[in-house]
Structures are given as structure tokens and as C-alpha cells.
Amino acid sequence: MDKLARHLNLAAARRGLRACADRSRIYRWEHGRVGAPSDLYQELLADVFGVAVEHVRAAGWPWWLPAYDHPLPFNPAGARAAHTEALVELDRPDRRTFLALTTGSLVGMAATWASVEPERLAGALAGHGVDEGLLTWLENSVNTLPALSNTSPQECVDLLSAAMRATISLLDTARYDEPTGRRLCTVLAQAAQCNAWRHFDQARHASAQRHWRTALHAAHAADDRDLGAGILSDLAYSATWLGHPRDAVDILTHARARTRHATARSLLDVRRARALAALHDSTGTTRALSEAEHQLERGHSRTAPAWVAWMSPADLAVDAGRCWLDLDNPQRAAAALDEGLCLLDPTRERTRAIMLTYRAHTALANHHLDAAVADTRSALDTALSTGASRCLDLVRDTLRTSLKPYRNTPIVRDLHSYARHSLDAMA
Template identity: 60%
Template sequence: MGGDGPQRHPLTYVRRQRGWSMEDLARLLALAARRRGMLMHPGRDRIYKWEHRLATPGGDYQMLLADVLNVSQADVVRLGWPWWLPAYDAPRPFTTGGTHAALTEVLVALDDPDRRGFLALTTGALASLASDWATIEPERLTGALAGRRVDATLLAWLETRTTELRALTNTNAPECTTLIHALLKTSIQLIRTGAYDEPTGRRLLRVTASAAQCAGWLHFDQGEHGACQRHWRSALHAAHTASDRDLGAGVLSDLAYAATWLNHPAAAVEILEHARSRTHSPAARALLDLRRARALAVLGDHPATTRALGSAEHQLDQSRPGTSPAWVSWMSPADLAVDAGRCWLDLNRPKRADSALAQGLILLDPARERTRSVVLAYRAEAALARHDLTAAAADTREALDTAHATQAARCIGLVNATLDKLAPHRSHPAVAGLFTRAGR
């Protein structure tokens, strides 16, 4: 599902893990070709193109890569590129032991963030993880661990701070990263070494799941997809062990959202179907339906997208203020309008998209600057589809300023992609001014 950084590729991870430069890998490929009696001399430029997704290695080159990496040719054929590369993780079982392993993995990564910078699950493994979550019932916690008893006041403080930090990340994400990591580290250490009864253990797990979910979004916004997925997977395990099905469904919806963002909409639909099967909160179901609509729109399924949007609106109408889980308390008619607008864009309905996005901007909480930058970029895309270059340039300019103010790499990258779409129209005065402002 992608790696950390805008150019990270599983081949980059594999190569760096072995301490190879691009030149080293090119030399090893040439040696592998010689052993097979093939006259092939790949250079650094070819590997650069593979790692930057500018080209896909052909069958012969994949065969040579498999030789160098000691991967069977059967796996190359069965899994396809790039999924056969030895850069992908294996899911943990939904057991108490599996949860502890997932949380320990996050704890290690917090101390050494570069150690597992890429490792993630394949889309197939993600769908399997969602299926297991939907069918496996949580184990009963096996009682207190050896250690100092968890203080009730400290636990209450952690719960309050987690809720506060979740709200703060909407407006002060870079400043909150260190705080949420420290809170997550504390809660995991208490789970691993503290003494507590079963109700206290479940509260600790919910705090940990919430903090890990929040941390995952911070990594996602910076394009750090390996770290993002690792936090969300640990959150899913913690929520499952705590028997909080709605929170687990919310984490699965985040994984599905990321899958759609990284152009794996079919996997997102499958994940969301499993997540929807175990939810109770109307607001949670509304979010799942909305994200399913997003994935279906990318797939070009107009009728199913319309049905999912209608269901999301109905479920949101059923929710009552103060009754929604904290992780979905931000869900509002503004989000429904914004995501509907993105759906209509993907379904080539720019006028309908523009209307929905305009409504979303009116309803959106002014504090949600990251969402605002995304909406403006979407609206610029809709204006461009209508051939209104003046409006497209104006929205892109505002999106650019807003995105840079948030410091979120995801938002900045989206605006840069919009600029790329406007590049063929640089002769237009408004677009020319925009590119001058952007320094391009």
C-alpha cells in the first residue's frame, strides 16, 4: 500500500535494507543475467525509474530481480509486481498475544522510526485482516499482569488528554505529534507492565487505540504510509481486544480511506463491507457508507455510489448530538457534502461536484484547515473540468496558501497535483499569475 515519503517504493526499501546503492543493484542484475546466459546490462537510470514509478520492470528483469532477492519465480507469477518483493509485513492474529505484539511493534518504531519505515500489508492482506476482525470474537482479558497497579487518576487523565489531543490535531497537527506519541508510549507501557483488572484493561486498550488512530492520521498527512498503517493496525488490535466494535470499524474505515487515496479502491470496498457488518453507531455507519461511496466512485460505479451516499445521509440524520463515539464526533453534513463532491468529480459530473463542494465549504468548521485545503483543490479540479480557468486558478491559489499553512505533505501534494493539471494552460493570465505565486 505504498511506503513513507512521496517517492518511497518497496524496491527502495528492499535495496536499502540490504545496504545496496542503485549501482550495486544494477551490477547484481547484470551478474544474474550473465548466469542465465542473457545479454542485459541494466543501469542506475532503469532502477531509478522503477523506484519512482516511472516504469515497471518487464518479465525478464523481474526474473533477474527475483534471482538477486532469492524469491521463487512461482511467487513472482502468483503475486505480481510489486507485491512479490520481500517488503511486506504479515498480519497479527486477533488474540491477546497478537495485540501485544502489534503494540510492541509500535513501541519499538516510536524509539527507532527508521527501523521499519516501509513495511506494510498488501491490499489482499488488509482485506483478510478486515475479514478476521469481523468474524473473530474478542478474547477475555486474562487478568492482571505482574507490575505496579495502574492508577485510576492517571488512567482518567490519559482518557481526557487523548480526547483533547484528537481535537487539537485538526488545527495544530505538527505540534501535537510529539504529544500524541508520548501519550501512546505511556499507555502501551502500562498495558505491557502494569497490573489491572479486566475493566481497567479495556479502558487502557481503548485509550491506546484512540491515540494510535490519531497518530496514524498524523503520519498519513505527512505521506508516511508505512508508519500510518502500522499505527492503525495496532489501533485495530487494541480496539478489538477491548471489545469496542465501533472504534475498530472506524480504524478499518481509515485503512480503507488510505487504500482509496493510494488508488486501491476495490480493496477499500471490501474492507468497508467487513467493517459495516459490526457497527452500531449511526454516525459510524454514516462514515463507513461515505468512504464506501468514495471508493465506488473511483471504480466508476454510479448507481452504487448514489446508494452509498444516500445511506450515509440517512445514517447521519439518525445520529444524535452527544451520542456519537469520540473518534467520529467530527462527522457532519459538511463532510457529507465534501465527499459527495469528490464522488461526482470521479464520476465526471463537474457541475454537480462544484455545487456539493461549495456547500461543504460553507458548512465546514473554519478550524479544519487541512480539510479546507483539500476541498479547494477538489473545487479547482471541478472548475478546470468546466473550463473555467479563472475560478480554477483562484481556488488553487487559496488551496496552496492553506495547505502550506497546515504543513501537511498530503495536502501540499494534492495542490501540486492540481497545479500539474493547470500547467497546459499557463498562457491564461490567471493561471500564469498562479504559477508565479507558486514559484514554478
């Protein structure tokens, strides 16, 4: 956002004008907090993005933005297009865009995925046969790399990107039978899904959605319905995070209908609860959380798919805490978050930072300012150690909004000072 603001101000200066674009203004555009930008700012945005003014006027805001495109069909041509899109994405730096797909398009993609059966993969393509040793190595790597993201996130992204390139190359040029093709598609789906979360954590939402789309097409080609449903639930989670809970509910309705493993259903149910809580549907939230707990108890970690094997009572507790907070029940929220923090795997620092931020909100709702300040400071330290923009933005928002009424109290002033020095040191 800072980079885009700088480019907008430079574009204005080239016209002999003075603009006042900053991070805050762009944040409000990106999250729909204000109406459409003025005609001047839209012309400046078009200048930065390389879009013709005629298209801006014809399509209107926000449809002229280059980030808005259409879902790809679930057929071989769509899969090839997703491969090409992934390779382009891997070979260029992320360009800030507002959303990769409209929320309506996300729902449409979910509905199509739920109704279309995967076509049989082509038996053999021109090129060399797929080496079993290489395929097994790719499978093992993609299953073990996510754990590296907690300690070495950039190395994890680099290795996952390399795995994606290698797998796409094999899918597009090698010779293989149908079972091997499905295994390759599963590898690509898991690598793209994991990489999507790394981009999401860095608030690169357009890149995250493009990776999730690649993952969904690959999971569909592999006929792995649980993995596809999990990827759709990731998209639904991001929709809720970005302020579109109604679309998240619709996406999860399509995804849940085709989910097989109990642990996978638990994940979808808890994410449905999050979206319903954001919509202030207390009854629906309570039912979804109850079903999530029931499905998690039915699931067995030994048989859970690799992509959801991390799902645990701690994850259920943190999401339940956020739900109760959204439903104005801070006492119940505090109990759930306390439980989640006790159960959470110590290596999962991104989740811990988010949980601490949520607990700070519950402390404020319960009029415990000292506890809120302590949790916010701990959340900041934890988020800084991960470098995840998503976690840092959550802490910043707490400092700017939730703690604003107490800004003149000594402990909050000290916290703001500590935060400024910590963030400056990181920069």
C-alpha cells in the same frame, strides 16, 4: 521519495553504474502507474533496503519488499505482537516503503476482525496496579489531543506517541482488572488511530498502516466494535486514496456489518460512496450517499463516539463533491463543495485544502479557468500552512496534470511561478 532516489543513485555509483532514479520514477512504482522496475533497479532497491538478491529473485516484485507482511491474529499473542511493532515504529525514523500490507491482506484482516470475538483480558499481570488518576488523565488527553493537530501537528504527534508508550507499558506490565484493561485498550486504539492520520497526512503510508493495525487490535481487545469499524474505514479510505477502491469496498462491507452508532455508520457509508465512485458505480454511489445522509441525521453528536464526533454535514458534502466529480457530474460536484466549504469548521485547514483542490477540478470541468486557478492558489496556501504532504501532493498533481493543457496561458504561468517560489521557501 527524493531520499530513496538519492540512495538508489548512490548504490548504482558504488557499482560503477549510472542510474536515473528520481521522485517521479519512484512515485510511479509506488502507485502502480508502471510495471515492475527493471532487474537492475530491483537489485539497487534491495541493496538500499538490505534484502538479499536471492530473496528478490525467489519472491518476485513486489512481494520481496520489506513492507509486505501478514496480518496479526486477533488473540493475546497478536495483541502483544502489535504492541511490540508499535514500540519499534515509535522508536525509529520512518523508512519509505511502498505498502505496509498488501490490499488482499487488508481485506483478510477486516474479515477476521468481523468474525472473531475478543477473548477476555487477563485479570492481573505482574507489576503495579493501574492508578485511576493516571488512566483518567490518559483518556482525557487522547480525547483532546486531536484538536491540537490543527495548530501544532508535530507537538500532537509527540504527545500521542508518549501516550501510546505509556499505555503499552501499563498493558504489558501493570496489574489491572478487566474493565480497566478495556479502558487502556481504548486509549491505545484512539491514540494509535489519531497518530495514523498524522502519518497518512505526511504520505508515510507504511507507518500509517502499522499504527492503524495497532489501533485495530487494541479496539478489538476493548470489545469496541464501533471504534474497530472506524479504524477499518480509515484503512479503506487510504486504500481508495492509493488507487485500490475495490479493496476498500470489501473492507467496508466487513466493517459495516458490526457497526452500532448511526454516526459511525454514516462515516462508513460515505467512504463506501467514495470507493464506488472511483469504480464508476453511479447507482451504488447514490445509494451509499443517501444512506450516509440518513444515518448522519439519525446520529446525535452528544452520544457519538469521540473518534467520529467530528463527522458533520460539511464532511458529507466534501466527499459527495468528490464522488460527483469522479462520476463526471461537475455541476453537482460544485454545488456540494460550495456547501461543504460554507459549513466547514475554520480550524480544519487540511480538509479545506483538499476541498479547494477538488473545487478547482470542478471549475476546470465547467470550463472556468479563472476560478480553477484561484482555488488552486488558495489550496496551495492552505496546504502550506498545514505542512501536510498529502494536501501538497494533491495540489502539485493538479498543477502538473489538470492544469497542464493551459500551461501557456498567462494566469497559469503566474500560478506555476507562485507555486515554485512558495514551495522553495517552505523547503
